Amino acid sequence: MPAPPISMSSVTQGYLMVFSSTVFLLLFMPLCIAVYFLTPTRRAKNVVLLLFSLVFYAWGEPTYVVLMLVSIAINWTCGIVIGTAQTQGEKRICLAVDVVANLAILGFFKYESFLAQNINALLGTSIPDLELPLPIGISFYTLQALSYIIDVYRGDVPAQRNILHLGTYIAMFPQLVAGPIVRYSTIQEQILHRKESLSLFAEGLRLFVVGLAKKVLLANVVAILATKTLALAPEQIGAVGAWLGLMAFTFQIYFDFAGYSDMAIGLGKMFGFTYLRNFNYPYIARSATEFWRRWHISLSSFFRDYVYIPLGGNRVSTPRWILNILAVWTLTGLWHGAAWNFVLWGLFYGILLVCEKTFLLKLVQKLPSPLQHLYGIVCFMMGWLIFWIEDMGQMGHYFLAMFGAYGATGSSTLWELTSWQYLPVFALCALASTPIVPWVRHKVAARLEQRPARDFLQTDLPYYKHLSTEGLCRFEVALPENTPRRKHAAVAAIGIAVDATLLALLVLSTVSIVSGSFNPFIYFRF
Amino acid sequence: MSKIRDIVLVGAASIFLCATLGLKALYRLDVPLPGFLETDAERSVLEGKTYQKHPEFSLEALRSGVFGSELESYLADAVPCRDQALLLNARIQRLAIAAAAGMFGFEAYPTFYGSDYAYIPTEQVVCRIAPHASGQRYTSLAQSLGAVVAAHPKQSFYLYVVSRPTTTYHEPSADLVTDPETAAYVAGLLRQAAGERLNVIDSSPASFANYSEAFFDTDHHWTMDGAYQAYRSIAAAMNPESASLEPNDRIVFDAPAFYGSQARAGLIVDNADRIVDYSFDLPSYSVEVDGKPADPAHLNHRAVYEAGAWAADSPYQNRYGEYFHGDHAEIVLRRDGEERSGKSLLIITNSYSNCMERLFLSDYDTVYVVDPRYSKATCSSYLAEHPEIDDVLVLACPTTLASANSAAFFA
Numbered sequence: 004m005p006a007p008p009i010s011m012s013s014v015t016q017g018y019l020m021v022f023s024s025t026v027f028l029l030l031f032m033p034l035c036i037a038v039y040f041l042t043p044t045r046r047a048k049n050v051v052l053l054l055f056s057l058v059f060y061a062w063g064e065p066t067y068v069v070l071m072l073v074s075i076a077i078n079w080t081c082g083i084v085i086g087t088a089q090t091q092g093e094k095r096i097c098l099a100v101d102v103v104a105n106l107a108i109l110g111f112f113k114y115e116s117f118l119a120q121n122i123n124a125l126l127g128t129s130i131p132d133l134e135l136p137l138p139i140g141i142s143f144y145t146l147q148a149l150s151y152i153i154d155v156y157r158g159d160v161p162a163q164r165n166i167l168h169l170g171t172y173i174a175m176f177p178q179l180v181a182g183p184i185v186r187y188s189t190i191q192e193q194i195l196h197r198k199e200s201l202s203l204f205a206e207g208l209r210l211f212v213v214g215l216a217k218k219v220l221l222a223n224v225v226a227i228l229a230t231k232t233l234a235l236a237p238e239q240i241g242a243v244g245a246w247l248g249l250m251a252f253t254f255q256i257y258f259d260f261a262g263y264s265d266m267a268i269g270l271g272k273m274f275g276f277t278y279l280r281n282f283n284y285p286y287i288a289r290s291a292t293e294f295w296r297r298w299h300i301s302l303s304s305f306f307r308d309y310v311y312i313p314l315g316g317n318r319v320s321t322p323r324w325i326l327n328i329l330a331v332w333t334l335t336g337l338w339h340g341a342a343w344n345f346v347l348w349g350l351f352y353g354i355l356l357v358c359e360k361t362f363l364l365k366l367v368q369k370l371p372s373p374l375q376h377l378y379g380i381v382c383f384m385m386g387w388l389i390f391w392i393e394d395m396g397q398m399g400h401y402f403l404a405m406f407g408a409y410g411a412t413g414s415s416t417l418w419e420l421t422s423w424q425y426l427p428v429f430a431l432c433a434l435a436s437t438p439i440v441p442w443v444r445h446k447v448a449a450r451l452e453q454r455p456a457r458d459f460l461q462t463d464l465p466y467y468k469h470l471s472t473e474g475l476c477r478f479e480v481a482l483p484e485n486t487p488r489r490k491h492a493a494v495a496a497i498g499i500a501v502d503a504t505l506l507a508l509l510v511l512s513t514v515s516i517v518s519g520s521f522n523p524f525i526y527f528r529f
Numbered sequence: 530m531s532k533i534r535d536i537v538l539v540g541a542a543s544i545f546l547c548a549t550l551g552l553k554a555l556y557r558l559d560v561p562l563p564g565f566l567e568t569d570a571e572r573s574v575l576e577g578k579t580y581q582k583h584p585e586f587s588l589e590a591l592r593s594g595v596f597g598s599e600l601e602s603y604l605a606d607a608v609p610c611r612d613q614a615l616l617l618n619a620r621i622q623r624l625a626i627a628a629a630a631g632m633f634g635f636e637a638y639p640t641f642y643g644s645d646y647a648y649i650p651t652e653q654v655v656c657r658i659a660p661h662a663s664g665q666r667y668t669s670l671a672q673s674l675g676a677v678v679a680a681h682p683k684q685s686f687y688l689y690v691v692s693r694p695t696t697t698y699h700e701p702s703a704d705l706v707t708d709p710e711t712a713a714y715v716a717g718l719l720r721q722a723a724g725e726r727l728n729v730i731d732s733s734p735a736s737f738a739n740y741s742e743a744f745f746d747t748d749h750h751w752t753m754d755g756a757y758q759a760y761r762s763i764a765a766a767m768n769p770e771s772a773s774l775e776p777n778d779r780i781v782f783d784a785p786a787f788y789g790s791q792a793r794a795g796l797i798v799d800n801a802d803r804i805v806d807y808s809f810d811l812p813s814y815s816v817e818v819d820g821k822p823a824d825p826a827h828l829n830h831r832a833v834y835e836a837g838a839w840a841a842d843s844p845y846q847n848r849y850g851e852y853f854h855g856d857h858a859e860i861v862l863r864r865d866g867e868e869r870s871g872k873s874l875l876i877i878t879n880s881y882s883n884c885m886e887r888l889f890l891s892d893y894d895t896v897y898v899v900d901p902r903y904s905k906a907t908c909s910s911y912l913a914e915h916p917e918i919d920d921v922l923v924l925a926c927p928t929t930l931a932s933a934n935s936a937a938f939f940a
Binding site: 018019020024025026028029030032033061062063065066201202204205208209212224227228231414415416417418419421423424425426427428495498499502505506509510511513514515516517518519 | 530531534536539543545547588594595596597601604605608615617618619621622625626628629630632633637643658705706
């Protein structure tokens with residue numbers, strides 16, 4: 004029988020509520036939306052969001068919800084103090100206190116075990132390994148809180164005097180578990196002055212459905228292969244199994260994370276919030292540099308603005324600049340997980356980015372476009388290999404398996420590898436990784452509007468600088484005057500077909516969830 | 530126009546997402562609903578499980594995750610048309626898998642992603658994907674069985690390992706898995722542990738085609754054809770001087786068609802099975818089930834089927850259990866009348882004996898049937914309680930033999 008959704012109780016204490024669960028889809032979300040829209044005032048609506056967010060959090064972390072409340076209280080207090088401080092020195096001290104407090108909480112719960120094990124191994128000490136369960140979303144809400152306090156310190160935003168409003172921002176359930184990391188400055192006005200509307204709600208719903216389909220129909224399916232591959236020894240899978248297993252993980256992590264981001268942004272829109280994009284077709288990148296402009300944009304921009312630039316960025320000597328890059332990427336790797344493979348993963352990208360910025364990118368850009376894309380694919384797939392396998396020894400054997408050390412299929416027959424079953428899904432995943440939908444929309448709109456199509460990748464939604472989520476799930480055509488009625492009908496028909504497809508995806512996704520499909524969620528560890 | 534589209538989209542999505550709890554509320558208010566929208570069923574015949582009841586809330590249950598987990602199951606079980614949802618999801622996945630199998634020329638493929646069952650379209654058979662041979666699973670049983678055999682020199686011990694249908698036993702798919710576990714492998718392991726006093730009866734079919742006839746296409750049980758072949762092999766091994774029982778007729782019940790255990794577990798209901806039975810001239814006998822007298826008709830419901838009176842009209846019903854009988858901890862069959870062999874048999878078994886244990890009355894006065902999955906006794910205690918037992922037959926599939934119940938029974 005299909006396995007039930009995986010309980011997260013091995014990591015957390017409770018039962019994590021994820022967007023792709025029946026409790027969320029059939030109970031929590033409808034109830035939250037109903038109560039929210041029945042609530043009359045803006046302030047009361049924010050309280051509703053805060054309360055539902057705390058329930059959402061407490062569902063999986065009934066004990067650690069206190070930790071979140073403490074975090075909110077500390078950041079609110081420090082924000083007020085910074086906002087009312089008379090001197091720069093006072094502000095600096097308060098900022099330091101707040102940053103240390105936030106990082107201490109994050110460090111203690113996430114890194115205590117890692118530090119204890121490594122220090123004990125290195126120095127022969129006996130620091131106790133407390134094996135603390137990881138509070139859900141602590142990495143995300145801590146960075147959000149830090150972005151708030153630093154922006155207050157810099158004077159970019161005023162301190163939020165209402166603790167409930169700040170709590171709503173920090174605890175907001177759409178982005179709590181898996182981002183995007185929403186900067187306070189981007190939604191500060193929206194907390195009190197956002198405007199819900201039917202069109203925004205519908206747009207958010209469309210985006211939510213797309214994200215749900217990515218997560219449930221794509222990520223969860225390829226996850227079965229990725230998990231099975233990792234459970235087998237490299238000697239059992241050979242080169243075919245190793246490459247297809249890595250491909251499965253490559254698609255799993257993208258559609259899992261991007262799907263979750265889409266759902267978060269979509270939910271935000273339903274409540275009138277507009278967030279920035281978090282993923283912009285990263286797998287079409289032609290270099291590691293471009294990849295990180297398209298992947299987890301909110302994280303890379305956080306580290307750029309709050310770590311890299313304060314360290315001097317690239318306006319320093321070359322050795323110092325290299326050090327800055329490596330420091331940022333080591334932190335980025337560590338943020339992803341308390342294990343050496345994540346540090347290695349961060350350093351992998353740090354070194355690669357230094358190489359690209361100094362000489363490599365110039366060489367790559369001389370290659371034909373398909374080879375540039377191939378280079379990009381190799382970069383991020385090798386990166387995922389390091390990210391995926393925590394045990395270094397196993398990683399080494401897996402790498403060897405990929406290059407034929409154990410034959411084509413290892414000790415297994417091709418049939419029992421099961422990778423062949425997923426080829427149709429891989430084809431679908433590959434297509435869904437490309438901006439085919441906005442490309443088709445772009446072409447259709449241009450044809451209907453009787454204008455030439457622009458350079459799509461440089462101007463439209465897949466352009467890497469396009470961070471807005473406006474129009475992500477909207478098809479608008481500015482038909483000229485005197486357009487024949489049949490063209491208006493064609494536009495309407497296209498819109499209806501798209502909505503019918505989305506409703507079908509919602510049904511299929513729910514069917515899949517009900518089937519108890521394999522439902523691991525990679526980023527729960529953050 | 531876009532506003533109308535938005536309204537329709539939001540409305541349709543809202544109705545869909547609120548349908549489960551909305552229908553539950555209507556049901557509680559005694560609003561009549563069409564059958565296919567029922568959300569308050571207690572049990573699923575397709576899944577063979579009892580649906581999750583509404584969980585009791587407590588802070589401890591919330592803290593431990595039990596409440597969240599149970600609520601998740603409760604809502605998933607309450608979705609209307611759940612069976613159809615499960616089958617639809619599996620069918621969609623199977624379309625992709627079948628397409629991939631076609632590309633590689635594979636004649637068998639899993640029934641959905643992550644399924645333990647494969648479908649062989651050329652044979653229209655659903656069977657388990659053969660597991661890898663692993664002696665570890667049988668270590669406990671092997672040790673215990675060996676000790677019991679050694680401790681009871683007066684009894685003769687026989688072993689018949691039923692070849693539960695897997696990919697290994699169907700010709701186009703025989704080599705799909707490296708080093709597959711077979712009945713012969715399991716029997717060999719147990720024979721090695723128990724020594725020469727354990728007589729292993731060969732359970733290999735004569736051919737792949739014969740194997741397909743011997744077992745249902747969609748269920749893990751054997752048909753009466755297969756059970757009778759097994760009986761003949763066993764009878765010849767245990768009582769070579771006696772002629773085995775011959776059937777009078779063979780009947781196939783076209784109705785009710787049913788989807789067996791493997792079709793249900795594999796979520797593929799394309800082809801149905803039918804019950805096959807033989808009739809025999811058996812001596813008159815009495816029956817006890819779990820210590821209480823029972824009607825011999827309890828062991829075989831042919832009369833019920835001939836009268837068209839089978840229970841409940843679900844194609845997922847366990848018809849094998851319904852036609853023959855369900856599982857019990859102990860069944861005792863005793864011959865009536867004067868002609869007696871003076872011998873008694875103990876069959877340690879699972880549901881595979883349900884269709885054929887009565888056949889052994891041709892050679893034995895008393896047949897004791899014990900199922901280690903339900904019995905609280907051990908083999909030694911049972912033999913001590915029934916010292917008249919001459920022969921002991923272990924008749925089970927590898928799954929039961931590998932279970933903790935079997936190891937405990939022989940402890």
